[in-house]
Amino acid sequence: MSSKTIDMEQSRYHTAKLWQIGLFTFNNTATNIYMFAMMFITYYATGVAGLAVVVVSTILTAMRAFDGVTDPIIGFIIDKTETKFGKFRPVMVIGNIILALSFVLMYNMHHIPEGGLLIYFIVTHAIYIVGYTMQTAVTRAAQTVLTNHPKQRPLFTIFDSVYNISLFTLGQIFVASFLVEKHGGFTMPLFVELNTIAVILSGVLTVLAFFAIWQKDRKEFYGLAELTTKTKFRDYWPVLKGNRPMQMLVISASTDKLASSVMMQQPVMVMLFGILLGNFALSGTVSLIIIVPSLIITFLGVKYAGKAGMKKTLVNASWLGAISFVALAAFFLIVDDPSIANFESYGFATITFLVLYSIGRGVGTLTPSIVIPMIADASDYETYRTGRYIPGMMSAIFSFVDKLVSSLAPALVGFLVAIIGYTEEFPQIGDPLTDALLYITLIISFGIPVIGWLISIIAMKFYQLDAEKMQEIQEKIAEEKEKAAN
Incomplete structure (x- = not known):
């Protein structure tokens, strides 16, 4: 390959190191950890907090509509964001903090008086959705700054598949074969241990993803190198x-x-x-x-x-x-x-x-x-x-x-x-x-x-x-x- 061709290649593409792609993919895994832990919310809400099965199922279904509404709002916020820490990193970190807060609040629902239990569950679940949407939106949107090289962009798929298969397979085994037996079923101690692990592990992975995209979350990688675009x-x-x-x-x-x-x-x-x-x-x-x-x-x-x-x-x-x-x-x-x-x-x-x-x-x-x-x-x-x-x-x-x-x-x-x-x-x-x-x-x-x-x-x-x-x-x-x- 001639030096002129190499120069054209370098000017056309910006690349990422393999470790940057691998660690940034942890941002998606960090949110999937919460998704996995939320798979057991019905057991807590009905068995510990005392809500009816039909009520919990109805709320979880209805909140999907709210989940869809948050996407365009968070996307709009990302495009308008400009800070000294970049465009994507602040949204990513704030989203993970909100997720942790939502779990702390949601899994203390059994302390709430019966009259306010239903409203409390809806509000804390809405907080969870906001945090989840913020962090997952960054996973997709920040792909543009991570790399634009055609040989590198697909690499995200490898890391994401390995992480997700490991998470959902090993996570299910961990809960079904260890936690359930240890705590005698879906009891409050089980949720305390599971959620503590989820919050800590998700936080660590978010920090790793934060540093992975540190060098890429800069103006020169934003489209035509503009910081914000005027959109409504x-x-x-x-x-x-x-x-x-x-x-x-x-x-x-x-x-x-x-x-x-x-x-x-x-x-x-x-x-x-x-x-x-x-x-x-x-x-x-x-x-x-x-x-x-x-x-x-x-x-x-x-x-x-x-x-x-x-x-x-x-x-x-x-x-x-x-x-x-x-x-x-x-x-x-x-x-x-x-x-x-x-x-x-x-x-x-x-x-x-x-x-x-x-x-x-x-x-x-x-x-x-x-x-x-x-x-x-x-x-x-x-x-x-x-x-x-x-x-x-x-x-x-x-x-x-x-x-x-x-x-x-x-x-x-x-x-x-x-x-x-x-x-x-x-x-x-x-x-x-x-x-x-x-x-x-x-x-x-x-x-x-x-x-x-x-x-x-x-x-x-x-x-x-x-x-x-x-x-x-x-x-x-x-x-x-x-x-x-x-």
Whole structure:
């Protein structure tokens, strides 16, 4: 490579050190720790604080609407932020502090008089959502300053996948196999220990992420090197309307997320493992087994993305997932007894199920993670198109629609099982496998993910930001920066 080519490469791209990418990814893990701990809030709110199950479920569902409202507000604040500590770091730290405060308040709810209990839970949960939205918005928006090199942006996906798989798998084992036994069930001492660990660990990871982005959270990495962009709240719709890549990315990511969320719903796991395969305990065993294939698929996907671009990687991965789950559904329709794949003997049926299911779940891990750095590409496209640097707004647009669509997963599962007569309760372990239950299990477990991947593939047909287009965009932004500097 000639010295002139190297100079052009350096002026076009700003890169990050590998440790900076790895440590900044901890910012996403820090919020996922709280998400994991919140998975047990219903046990505390009902078993310790004394709220009714229906009340808690209704509040948690209703707060999703508030969760969506906070996204555009926080995104707008990020774009308006300018401090001596940068644009993203203050929001990140404040968000984590608010998260810690919300947990301290929320898990003291049992001390509140019964008359104010409901209002107290709603207020503390709203505080949690504000802190969570602030910190997660930084994860997406700060991708623009972390690096714009096409070989580096996908690296976030590797770290994020490794951290998240480790967190949710080991975390579940820690709670189910250690804390529950130690404290005799979901008692107050269990929540004290779990939440203390969550607050401390999340705080440490946030500090590491803070220092990882220290050198990158500076004016020269903001779009065309401006500190703030003049935007108004009503600009959200024009931005989404004019940015076709963001439109397609939102459609692709939200349908993938919906498919992934449906797959992981507890009733779906009961239907697939507890009824179809006849052994619900396999759900935990398989979750451990597919860690390695999921990581291998992620590593190969990121390596491929560094060469072919993230768009092509997302499309090819979606095809791989769709083909594997179509084949798996066909397999269960062909065999006389689906339970032959339940690991009692490691024959052809078991191996077929394990291989195809691992591929599908692995793709389900890769595609949502690779979308996060793609948001930065869409944000760079907005700078290229209009000259405006609004990563907070771009992150908020994506997050708002993504949350809106993925929140439909429980309702979708409930609607589909109601069609075959389960109107009062979900299918239970040990229910007889009727033809109707077989078909609806295959549709929910494999058909919906396939539909999500196919929609993603179609959306990417209209997503212009392939490797060549991103090179053009970064060249244009570099030229505009140089003009401004001169």
